Amino acid sequence: MHPDLATGTIIYRSGMNPKIRRNFEVFTPCDFIAAITQHIPDKNFQLVRYYGWYSNKMRGQRLKQAAAEERPGTQTAG
Numbered sequence: 001m002h003p004d005l006a007t008g009t010i011i012y013r014s015g016m017n018p019k020i021r022r023n024f025e026v027f028t029p030c031d032f033i034a035a036i037t038q039h040i041p042d043k044n045f046q047l048v049r050y051y052g053w054y055s056n057k058m059r060g061q062r063l064k065q066a067a068a069e070e071r072p073g074t075q076t077a078g
Contacts, residue, residue, distance in 0.1 A: 002011045010032045013024045027035060041047055052058065 002013070003009075004011060008028070010027045010029060011024055012027060012032070016023045050056070
């Protein structure tokens with residue numbers, strides 16, 4: 001982040017962004033504050049993200065497997 005006092009803008013530098021094909025963005029001070037504060041969650045907003053064993057996909061797969069094991073005649077010898 002580099003403030004340019006001559007133009008009154010803020011230049012934010014990052015890695016190359018393939019979507020906009022450059023590694024910087026120019027903001028006015030108000031636009032910069034708006035851009036960084038939009039990522040702050042509202043008060044009491046739940047931020048828990050489930051992945052791995054607890055994800056919806058895995059829970060669905062476990063339910064399907066449990067239902068298949070409960071069906072008569074589909075048991076495998078172990």
